[in-house]
Amino acid sequence: MKKTLGLSILALLALVLAAPPAAADGFGMDLGLHGGAVGVDGGDGNTFIGGAQARFHIFWIIGAEARASFYSDTYKLEGIGELDVDNTPFQVSGMLYLLKLPKVGLYVLGGGTYSSLKVNGEDVGLGEVTDSKWSAHAGAGLDIHLGKSFSLNGDVRYVFLDANSVDEALGEVADDYNGDFWTATIGLNFKLF
Numbered sequence: 001m002k003k004t005l006g007l008s009i010l011a012l013l014a015l016v017l018a019a020p021p022a023a024a025d026g027f028g029m030d031l032g033l034h035g036g037a038v039g040v041d042g043g044d045g046n047t048f049i050g051g052a053q054a055r056f057h058i059f060w061i062i063g064a065e066a067r068a069s070f071y072s073d074t075y076k077l078e079g080i081g082e083l084d085v086d087n088t089p090f091q092v093s094g095m096l097y098l099l100k101l102p103k104v105g106l107y108v109l110g111g112g113t114y115s116s117l118k119v120n121g122e123d124v125g126l127g128e129v130t131d132s133k134w135s136a137h138a139g140a141g142l143d144i145h146l147g148k149s150f151s152l153n154g155d156v157r158y159v160f161l162d163a164n165s166v167d168e169a170l171g172e173v174a175d176d177y178n179g180d181f182w183t184a185t186i187g188l189n190f191k192l193f
């Protein structure tokens with residue numbers, strides 16, 4: 001029993017020592033662009049979202065990201081018409097890598113989203129509403145290193161926007177609109193250091 005336990009500890013130690021490229025990830029920074037699909041609860045369907053991101057590798061399995069995006073969508077009002085929705089979400093996320101190998105990393109993330117929201121209902125006589133608010137988001141993703149300087153990332157996020165100011169400004173006809181949305185994006189990143 002002691003021999004098996006000793007061999008197991010040696011094998012585990014050998015695995016840890018054999019993976020210095022992943023463990024040696026110190027502080028670093030990547031800049032990149034992302035694009036993909038966004039779906040708004042009650043929206044007209046999936047539409048394009050795009051933007052830029054900065055990723056910070058703080059310690060081996062800990063990271064952070066700042067991301068700015070933009071999307072435009074249409075929300076149908078029953079029997080009346082449509083609302084045009086423009087949103088510019090700025091996200092700050094903490095990242096935890098559940099798996100981090102030299103070429104691949106699997107992470108979960110969560111943080112805050114600051115949305116600059118514009119809802120236009122002029123076509124149906126409701127006017128325009130602008131709002132800026134903070135909300136929470138959560139997601140998961142995958143990093144794939146293409147070489148020393150470039151990497152791809154793909155992730156899925158959900159933002160709990162709850163844009164109740166739109167309901168208050170536009171009244172009962174927009175009661176169902178809360179602005180919550182999900183994104184599925186792919187990003188290309190360049191390693192600065």
